[in-house]
Amino acid sequence: MARIVGIDLGTTNSLVAYMDKGTPRVISARHERAMVPSVVALTDNGLIVGDPAKEHLTRNPERTVYSVKRFMGKSLADVQGELAYFPYTLTEKGGVIRIQLGEKSYSPPQISAMILKELKLRAEAFLGESITKAVITVPAYFNDSQRQATKDAGMIAGLEVLRIINEPTAASLAYGLQKKTQGTIAVYDLGGGTFDISILKLKNGIFEVLATNGDTHLGGDDFDQLIADLLLKDIRAQHGLDLSTHPDHMQAVRLQAERAKIRLSEELKTTVSLDLPDGQGRFSRELTRDQLEALCIPLVERSLGPCRLALKDSGLNPTDIDEVVLVGGSTRMPLVRQRVQALFGKEPHCELNPDEVVALGAAVQADILSGGTTDMLLLDVTPLSLGIETMGGVMSSLIRRNTTIPASAKEMFTTYVDGQTGVDIHILQGERELAKDNRSLARFRLKVPPLPAGVPRIEVTFLIDANGILNVMAKDMRTGETQSIEVKPSYGLSDQEVERMIEDSFKFAADDVSARKVIEARLDAGALITTTEKSLTDGGHLVEAEEIAKIRAALSALAAAKEGADPRAIRGRMADLEQAAKGLTVAMLDDSLKQGLQGKKISDVT
Amino acid sequence: MSGHTHNADDRRELQMARSMCWHCQSEMAGEYFCDRCVKVQPVSKDLDYFTCFGLPRRLAIDTQVLESKFYELSRAFHPDFYQNKSDAEQSISLGNSAMLNTAYRTLRDPIQRAEYLLDLEAGSVKDIRTSPPADLFEEILELQETLDEFRESDRSSEHASTLRAKLHTDRTNLEERQRDMEAKLQQLFSRWDALQDRGEATEQARAERTLILKDMRDILSNRTYVKNIVNDLVATIA
Ligand SMILES: Nc1ncnc2c1ncn2[C@@H]1O[C@H](COP(=O)(O)OP(=O)(O)OP(=O)(O)O)[C@@H](O)[C@H]1O
Ligand SMILES: [Mg+2]
Numbered sequence: 129m130a131r132i133v134g135i136d137l138g139t140t141n142s143l144v145a146y147m148d149k150g151t152p153r154v155i156s157a158r159h160e161r162a163m164v165p166s167v168v169a170l171t172d173n174g175l176i177v178g179d180p181a182k183e184h185l186t187r188n189p190e191r192t193v194y195s196v197k198r199f200m201g202k203s204l205a206d207v208q209g210e211l212a213y214f215p216y217t218l219t220e221k222g223g224v225i226r227i228q229l230g231e232k233s234y235s236p237p238q239i240s241a242m243i244l245k246e247l248k249l250r251a252e253a254f255l256g257e258s259i260t261k262a263v264i265t266v267p268a269y270f271n272d273s274q275r276q277a278t279k280d281a282g283m284i285a286g287l288e289v290l291r292i293i294n295e296p297t298a299a300s301l302a303y304g305l306q307k308k309t310q311g312t313i314a315v316y317d318l319g320g321g322t323f324d325i326s327i328l329k330l331k332n333g334i335f336e337v338l339a340t341n342g343d344t345h346l347g348g349d350d351f352d353q354l355i356a357d358l359l360l361k362d363i364r365a366q367h368g369l370d371l372s373t374h375p376d377h378m379q380a381v382r383l384q385a386e387r388a389k390i391r392l393s394e395e396l397k398t399t400v401s402l403d404l405p406d407g408q409g410r411f412s413r414e415l416t417r418d419q420l421e422a423l424c425i426p427l428v429e430r431s432l433g434p435c436r437l438a439l440k441d442s443g444l445n446p447t448d449i450d451e452v453v454l455v456g457g458s459t460r461m462p463l464v465r466q467r468v469q470a471l472f473g474k475e476p477h478c479e480l481n482p483d484e485v486v487a488l489g490a491a492v493q494a495d496i497l498s499g500g501t502t503d504m505l506l507l508d509v510t511p512l513s514l515g516i517e518t519m520g521g522v523m524s525s526l527i528r529r530n531t532t533i534p535a536s537a538k539e540m541f542t543t544y545v546d547g548q549t550g551v552d553i554h555i556l557q558g559e560r561e562l563a564k565d566n567r568s569l570a571r572f573r574l575k576v577p578p579l580p581a582g583v584p585r586i587e588v589t590f591l592i593d594a595n596g597i598l599n600v601m602a603k604d605m606r607t608g609e610t611q612s613i614e615v616k617p618s619y620g621l622s623d624q625e626v627e628r629m630i631e632d633s634f635k636f637a638a639d640d641v642s643a644r645k646v647i648e649a650r651l652d653a654g655a656l657i658t659t660t661e662k663s664l665t666d667g668g669h670l671v672e673a674e675e676i677a678k679i680r681a682a683l684s685a686l687a688a689a690k691e692g693a694d695p696r697a698i699r700g701r702m703a704d705l706e707q708a709a710k711g712l713t714v715a716m717l718d719d720s721l722k723q724g725l726q727g728k729k730i731s732d733v734t
Numbered sequence: 735m736s737g738h739t740h741n742a743d744d745r746r747e748l749q750m751a752r753s754m755c756w757h758c759q760s761e762m763a764g765e766y767f768c769d770r771c772v773k774v775q776p777v778s779k780d781l782d783y784f785t786c787f788g789l790p791r792r793l794a795i796d797t798q799v800l801e802s803k804f805y806e807l808s809r810a811f812h813p814d815f816y817q818n819k820s821d822a823e824q825s826i827s828l829g830n831s832a833m834l835n836t837a838y839r840t841l842r843d844p845i846q847r848a849e850y851l852l853d854l855e856a857g858s859v860k861d862i863r864t865s866p867p868a869d870l871f872e873e874i875l876e877l878q879e880t881l882d883e884f885r886e887s888d889r890s891s892e893h894a895s896t897l898r899a900k901l902h903t904d905r906t907n908l909e910e911r912q913r914d915m916e917a918k919l920q921q922l923f924s925r926w927d928a929l930q931d932r933g934e935a936t937e938q939a940r941a942e943r944t945l946i947l948k949d950m951r952d953i954l955s956n957r958t959y960v961k962n963i964v965n966d967l968v969a970t971i972a
Contacts (some may be wrong), residue, residue, distance in 0.1 A: 290817060291951075331805070332805065334805045334808065334809075336805075459945075496814050497814055497817045498817070498818075499815075499817070499818060502815075505808060505809055505812055505814060505815075506814070507808060531835070531839065532835040532838070532839070533835070534813065534828050534831045534832040534834070534835065535832055535835055535836070536829075536832040536833075591828070591832060593813070593828060594812075594813045594814065594831075685763075712763075
């Protein structure tokens with residue numbers, strides 16, 4: 129069986145992992161960290177992904193897409209409130225959001241597919257084989273449309289998505305594998321864009337989810353936004369400047385806000401400073417951890433509500449939880465740790481790298497599916513109740529939230545009028561009374577043979593599969609005939625649209641091979657630039673000024689080539705730089721040998 | 735009073751599970767896998783949840799046994815383990831898992847378990863009550879009026895706080911009633927189990943069975959009714 133990789137498709141960062149003889153490992157490209165920022169930029173040389181794309185956030189904000197996960201499975205109306213924060217342009221076509229990049233517009237699954245492709249390439253380069261199958265993680269609290277959109281993204285990227293699994297449960301697999309824990313655990317996952325809480329019972333290799341809850345719109349991005357708003361207000365007060373008309377500076381503010389937030393996880397105060405537009409000087413202010421916490425506490429408190437609900441749904445008290453596991457970059461914030469500890473009354477575990485644990489768990493699940501791991505089994509639940517609209521616009525629940533999946537429910541339908549040939553069914557997801565307050569998943573028309581009212585009996589089966597995705601089947605109880613139902617998703621791509629996007633992406637497949645060469649060359653170039661710059665700092669004093677000038681020239685030539693899409697040109701400029709820096713390298717080597725000898729002499733003497 | 739005798743019903747269920755393998759057509763011995771070709775079999779629609787978990791049809795069950803049997807069958811049926819199998823086997827695995835999960839959810843909860851048993855034994859799930867049970871009629875009618883009055887009142891008024899206080903008392907009373915009903919149910923459950931354990935086939939035993947089932951059904955539907963009222967009450971005064 130072909131290898132299956134595990135992918136954490138995150139709001140801010142994505143990773144790919146694989147199972148190496150019973151141990152899950154994340155894959156990093158040469159000289160690079162394993163995390164690929166979930167950023168896609170349209171440059172003059174085409175679309176780029178990850179760290180190089182992140183550099184375009186401030187340079188080219190209108191053409192650089194980040195946090196696309198927030199738009200998966202959503203309509204424009206759903207995200208109206210936050211459109212102003214995004215410098216790129218969003219439109220809508222057929223209920224699906226479109227992101228404008230230059231001439232073309234892309235659906236969120238297509239943008240996500242670009243990130244997935246980058247991970248696929250990395251895995252292929254690392255493992256030396258072609259990768260076509262994957263397990264991809266989603267926030268546990270993702271609804272059907274959001275899961276479906278993620279599956280679509282995988283297909284567009286040329287990946288067969290064998291399973292969609294929930295991020296906190298994936299984390300529990302990695303955690304359970306490493307710690308051999310038994311008992312009840314709570315996984316608290318606060319990432320860049322989403323929050324999940326899952327409560328699981330671990331017993332003899334079975335990972336049974338008892339309840340899950342969350343907020344698909346709560347994460348580090350929101351903290352950054354609060355800090356950014358504060359900075360923008362300050363800039364307006366101090367300098368009379370309104371940066372909202374400067375998308376590039378808005379992005380710079382957001383990035384500085386995030387950096388300050390991260391520093392404040394270690395330090396008690398920090399300074400934020402940034403250049404103002406059109407040479408109007410520099411803005412600078414101090415931010416303390418107390419100030420940050422005062423800003424963020426309402427958001428952190430908001431995550432505790434879902435925790436209490438999950439406890440209630442699993443019929444447990446905080447004291448029944450044996451271990452609390454923290455996942456996601458935002459759980460590095462001391463405030464988050466404090467609140468979680470206060471709620472559960474015990475110190476949370478954070479030994480596993482919160483950035484990697486989800487991808488590692490996805491790799492474990494991939495190994496279970498390929499038959500490698502046989503002693504572990506995850507029994508997950510559906511996060512939201514599923515139902516249909518009944519008379520009076522009320523939702524009638526068929527499968528309750530926190531039901532173990534796969535789950536099915538049957539419902540019998542008949543007609544009210546003689547000769548009626550169809551029954552309209554509206555499928556909903558959510559916890560509210562009224563249909564209109566819940567998420568509309570799909571509508572379809574059940575075909576019914578024309579008969580007197582009340583005579584037809586059509587049994588409809590609603591089945592939520594192990595991915596948490598809905599399948600619908602209908603059976604005419606009089607004839608025993610089954611009916612295949614084409615469900616038109618309310619907020620998603622139709623099968624034909626996905627088909628077309630897959631074709632589109634195949635058209636670019638030929639470019640992919642060269643794309644990989646470009647990516648690798650760029651990565652190598654980046655590494656060389658970093659080491660050479662370090663050598664200049666450490667050993668610049670050892671060589672003539674003229675030589676330094678030559679090195680600097682070669683450095684900027686390489687930096688320019690790295691922006692381009694010609695791998696040969698990049699490799700060529702790398703060779704030039706290595707040549708130019710040879711003298712420096714030798715001088716530094718000599719110097720360190722000398723230092724070493726001196727060291728020895730001193731020790732000899734004493 | 736030991737449970738060593740299987741009653742006639744239990745045996746009939748087991749036999750109904752016997753059938754032919756969908757794949758190799760050989761005779762099946764009522765288990766979930768074909769003895770010959772080892773292919774997973776669709777769980778029979780006629781198999782009741784108690785039999786599925788190898789449990790006697792009783793209202794007091796060993797939840798440890800239930801759980802470990804659930805885990806064991808999950809390992810046998812879960813789609814994770816059918817990824818490399820044929821489409822037919824994958825779809826059986828999906829159907830069986832969904833059924834197993836429903837069965838486990840039903841038997842795990844004492845009330846759902848009783849409702850399910852009632853359905854098996856008396857062929858009806860539950861009466862859906864639309865009017866208050868006789869012994870609570872006056873009380874609930876009055877409560878509904880207070881609730882309506884409270885909903886229309888100005889929440890900050892003196893009158894509203896009087897009503898709120900009254901609703902709190904009503905809530906306490908109703909919760910007391912719920913506990914009474916649960917205690918009565920428990921008694922009925924034990925009587926049912928004891929009767930089943932004796933396994934007598936006399937006229938008198940049959941009459942007692944019918945009586946217990948009838949009482950159980952009444953209390954279960956009253957309980958649901960009162961529960962809904964209490965939920966409504968709690969939501970209104972929250
Ligand atoms: N030391 C730190 N202190 C505070 N926040 C941090 C720290 N390190 C990372 N973060 C924040 O964590 C977030 C990223 O976390 P992570 O990589 O887990 O998210 P993700 O998986 O991409 O998102 P999601 O799971 O929501 O889709 C960012 O908002 C980042 O600013
Ligand atoms: Mg994450």
